[in-house]
Structure formats: C-alpha cells, structure tokens
Amino acid sequence: MVATILVGMLCAHLLCFSVMFWLVSKRLHGNKMGMDIFAMGNLLLGFAYVLQLAEGGPAWSLVSAVNHTFTLAAPVAYWLGAMRFFGLPAPFWRPLLAVAVTYSAAQVLVQWSLGPVARYAMLSGMSALLFLAMVITVVHGVRTFAKDLYAEMVFFAVLISGICVLNALKFMKLVDGGLDALQMDGSFQLVFYIYMSSLATVLPPAIIWLVLRRLTDALRNLAARDPLTQLLNRRGLSEALQMYFNSRKAVPAYLLLVDIDHFKRINDTHGHQIGDAVLRHVAEVLRGAVRRGDLAGRIGGEEFLIVCLDSDLHGVRLLAERLRSAVERQAVHTTGGAHPLHCTVTMGVSNPFAGAHAFEGAMQEADAALYRGKAAGRNRIEWPQIAHGEPPTPIVGASTT
Known part of the structure; x- marks a missing residue:
C-alpha cells in the first residue's frame, strides 16, 4: 500500500x-x-x-x-x-x-x-x-x-x-x-x-x-558586450579588470588603444552598412590575434581597446605589431562591393598599470599616444613618452617613439 x-x-x-x-x-x-x-x-x-x-x-x-x-x-x-x-x-x-x-x-x-x-x-x-x-x-x-x-x-x-x-x-x-x-x-x-x-x-x-x-x-x-562586435564594452572591461586585479597572481597590465584610420571617410564614401562591416571585421581580427586571457573591447565609434595581461614590454610590442599588420593585411569583403576594402589602424600604448583604479589614467596615456600616432602619419604604433624599462626595438611596419 x-x-x-x-x-x-x-x-x-x-x-x-x-x-x-x-x-x-x-x-x-x-x-x-x-x-x-x-x-x-x-x-x-x-x-x-x-x-x-x-x-x-x-x-x-x-x-x-x-x-x-x-x-x-x-x-x-x-x-x-x-x-x-x-x-x-x-x-x-x-x-x-x-x-x-x-x-x-x-x-x-x-x-x-x-x-x-x-x-x-x-x-x-x-x-x-x-x-x-x-x-x-x-x-x-x-x-x-x-x-x-x-x-x-x-x-x-x-x-x-x-x-x-x-x-x-x-x-x-x-x-x-x-x-x-x-x-x-x-x-x-x-x-x-x-x-x-x-x-x-x-x-x-x-x-x-x-x-x-x-x-x-x-x-x-x-x-557587458558591444552588440555590433560582441567585444567587451567599457562596463565589461571594468568588471573583468576588477576580477583580474583582485586575484593573487595579478601583475601590471598594458593598455592598447586602437583606432581605425580614416573611418569617417569610409562611412561617407561607402555608407554605414559598409562601415559596420569594417568594424565587425576589425573586431574579428583583434579577437583572433590577441592571446588567450587578454581583454578585447570596443569603447565607442571606431575605437577599440586591448588590455594585455600577464605580459612584459617585449610581449606587448609583438602583440601590437601582430594586430596592426593583421588589420593591414586582411581585406574586408563586403556584399555587392566590386573590390575588397582595405583599412589600417593606429595604436597608442600606455605605461603598465597595476590596478582597476588606474584604468582611466592608462586610457589617457594611451589616448595621448594614439593622437601622436595620428599626427605622425597613422598606421603605426605609438608608445608612451615615459615608459618603464627600455623602449621596444623598432620593427618593420611599425613606428615607435
């Protein structure tokens, strides 16, 4: 029963x-x-x-x-x-x-x-x-x-x-x-x-x-993500950095600010749909080129951001050049376009920063370096004026200060 x-x-x-x-x-x-x-x-x-x-x-x-x-x-x-x-x-x-x-x-x-x-x-x-x-x-x-x-x-x-x-x-x-x-x-x-x-x-x-x-x-x-590119937005980046720097193994990080050269001209010439395709293409290149564990985000317009974690100045130098050359080398294939579209990026790099509270300061350093890179001709990597340690050795296709 x-x-x-x-x-x-x-x-x-x-x-x-x-x-x-x-x-x-x-x-x-x-x-x-x-x-x-x-x-x-x-x-x-x-x-x-x-x-x-x-x-x-x-x-x-x-x-x-x-x-x-x-x-x-x-x-x-x-x-x-x-x-x-x-x-x-x-x-x-x-x-x-x-x-x-x-x-x-x-x-x-x-x-x-x-x-x-x-x-x-x-x-x-x-x-x-x-x-x-x-x-x-x-x-x-x-x-x-x-x-x-x-x-x-x-x-x-x-x-x-x-x-x-x-x-x-x-x-x-x-x-x-x-x-x-x-x-x-x-x-x-x-x-x-x-x-x-x-x-x-x-x-x-x-x-x-x-x-x-x-x-x-x-x-x-x-x-926490940008809807167009699925990269982290500013909020997502801040939360990820907070988690990283709260861990016991955290070491100083480097920030790379990436800007698509002449993006306004691309939008004006080809239209916003092609402009969005360029943004998604650059995001995909960045996503494929960064190391596992690094943070990739879009912070607005044509500006992207990479945070290099667990790396030294030499590693950042290699990553930055890999990103720059990958964007320059890979064409953007658009629907209905007669020819594939090529674009380039300019990067500004910050000094190493050791906490989430220093994120805004690193952004300002990288932004100042980015504008120097634009003024110097674009399609280049610009380093902070006062860096910790020896500046990286110039390599083919990139420029340093």
Whole structure:
C-alpha cells in the first residue's frame, strides 16, 4: 500500500513538472535550453509509472512492454535535453524512436528466449548503464563545457549516481531472487520508490534554477558586450579588470588603444552598412590575434581597446605589431562591393598599470599616444613618452617613439 502511494505521488510530480517544463519552453523563444525535451522525459517516465500501477505486478503484456520502453526512453530524453541545455547539437526524435523500437524488439526476444526475469533484469541493467553514462558525461562536463556550473554539476552527479546504484542493485536482486525482488511493498522497492520520489521533488526545481542561472548570465553578458562586435564594452572591461586585479597572481597590465584610420571617410564614401562591416571585421581580427586571457573591447565609434595581461614590454610590442599588420593585411569583403576594402589602424600604448583604479589614467596615456600616432602619419604604433624599462626595438611596419 505504501509503495503504491509513493508511485502515485511520483506520477503526479513527474506529470506536473512535465507541464511546467513545457510552459517554460514556450516562453524561451529561440533557444529553449532543452526544456521541451526535459518535459518529454518527465512525460515518458510519468506514463511509465502510470502503466506500472495499471499493470498490477510483473507480467508479460502490452502494458508491461510499453512501460519498460517508456522507462528506458526517459533517461535518453533527459540526456538529449541536457546536451541541448549546454548548446551541444543533439537530434531528438530519431534517436529516441530508434531506442524505443530497438528496445521493444529486444524485450520480445528476451521474453521468448530467456523468460520474464531476464526481461526485468534487462531493464534494470540497461537503466544502470544509461545513468552511469550520464554520470560520466556530467563529470566530463565539469572539466569542459560546464565549468561555470561546477557545484550544480557535482550535485547532479551525486543524485544520478544514486539512481545508477539502485538500478544495479535491482539487477543483482532479480538475477539472484527472481521476480520476488519486485514486490511492491518489499523493503528494497520501498527504498527505491522513496529515492525516486525525492528526486522527482528535488531535480525539477534544480533544473529550473539552472535555466534561471543561464538567463541571468546571458543578461549580464549582454550588458557587458558591444552588440555590433560582441567585444567587451567599457562596463565589461571594468568588471573583468576588477576580477583580474583582485586575484593573487595579478601583475601590471598594458593598455592598447586602437583606432581605425580614416573611418569617417569610409562611412561617407561607402555608407554605414559598409562601415559596420569594417568594424565587425576589425573586431574579428583583434579577437583572433590577441592571446588567450587578454581583454578585447570596443569603447565607442571606431575605437577599440586591448588590455594585455600577464605580459612584459617585449610581449606587448609583438602583440601590437601582430594586430596592426593583421588589420593591414586582411581585406574586408563586403556584399555587392566590386573590390575588397582595405583599412589600417593606429595604436597608442600606455605605461603598465597595476590596478582597476588606474584604468582611466592608462586610457589617457594611451589616448595621448594614439593622437601622436595620428599626427605622425597613422598606421603605426605609438608608445608612451615615459615608459618603464627600455623602449621596444623598432620593427618593420611599425613606428615607435
């Protein structure tokens, strides 16, 4: 009786949260973050438990076969939904239908050749393997695509490990004791249903929390980036610098102010659409040329900014020339343009600065150097008038003071 009540509560939780996930997915226009697939997973598992109640006990019937297929298809749906949540391309209907058809055929084969115990043991064993694969995926995600959700992923890994262990134990009990292990009010089944009911209560709100976390991060990222180039804006740069200089390994940084030469002439001659294409092109060149860990931003108009972290004067010199030559060398291909467009940039470099509070001072130094570079002919790198250490050696294609 107790187990039947637990399974009934489990059905209610799964089906109610299936509706909630579906409603959330309808609000997420474009990227649904896998919520529609999570809804399908809950729906499949909820109906599987409804069919189990209707079945009344272990037996070979159409209801039992559909119950087993739904039970195995549910974790597959959760797995595919999780992949979509993390932005990984994952088809849904084709693999889900392939699993359903294959497992249905396997049930018939095992039932006729090995009997009902083997069929129920197959479900527990396959479920244990699926959840083990999910745990491995989560652990891998903590180190790769889900680094920003470390605590949440560890939490999910622990919970999913519990389902994996319980299914593995059920498999062994079925092999040792036969169908008696599936008695509804047996101690093991009670523990199993209590754990599953707890998961059905805890996991759905946790998934909603992950969605809210991702939406909040997306809004924060949107507020910190320039919409045209997707580089950091002034706010994003300030926040990133604050985080960097608050770390124990922070060393003085250099600031490079980058200005597109004769950008007003480009806009006036070719139009604002071409001007925007030039801005996006320069942003892409800068993004590809800077080192990992450096900060790249657009601070307005045709002005860009690079902050070199963990570098010395020689490294900054090499980076600045790499950026300047890359912009000069790579043409801007525009739609409808008869010939590719070339542009150049002038850069002003600051003295090293050792804190977020010194950012504005470094900006002023780099801005003064930039204007000297413009006055000296453009397409050059201009260094601060008073630099710490030896000035860089002039190299081909660049100018220094």
